[in-house]
Amino acid sequence: MLFLVQMQVNIPSTLDKATADALKKEEKEMSQKLQREGKWRDLWRVVGQYANVSVFNADSNDELHQMLSALPLYPFMNITVTPLAQHPSAIAAI
Template sequence: MLFHVQMDVQIPHSLDPEVAAQLIAKEKAYSQELQRSGKWRHIWRIVGEYANYSIFDVEDNAELHQLLSNLPLYPFMKISVTPLCRHPSSVREDDS
């Protein structure tokens, strides 16, 4: 199943900068692992914001929830999820 996920990150200014840096490094490693596995198919930064639009390709809602809730920055995120399906007018065969 494909999902469009918007993640808005709001790290509190009161968080220790070293802790924030460690969380950001763990987040990068985890997200790149998911990208290499094919679960996190696309990620785009939203210009001028600490946010992204992403496409996930997972088995079901439960798997997506597990992946998202394991993000190190999850406690500091506002997340919106939209399920997707292939459009009948698409000319691409690999977008299902």
């Protein structure tokens, strides 16, 4: 199942720089691991924001929730999830 996931990151300015940098490093490592596994299919930066638009491939809603909530920056994110279905006019199969 494919999901469009929009993530807005809001790290508080009160979080010390070393902690924030460590979380960002862990986030990058985890996102790249999920991409290599084919779970995080697309990752796009939203220009001018600390945000991204992504496509995830998960077997269920529960698996997607588990992946998202395991992200190191999850406590600082506003996330919107939209389930996706193949459009009948699309020429490429999912």
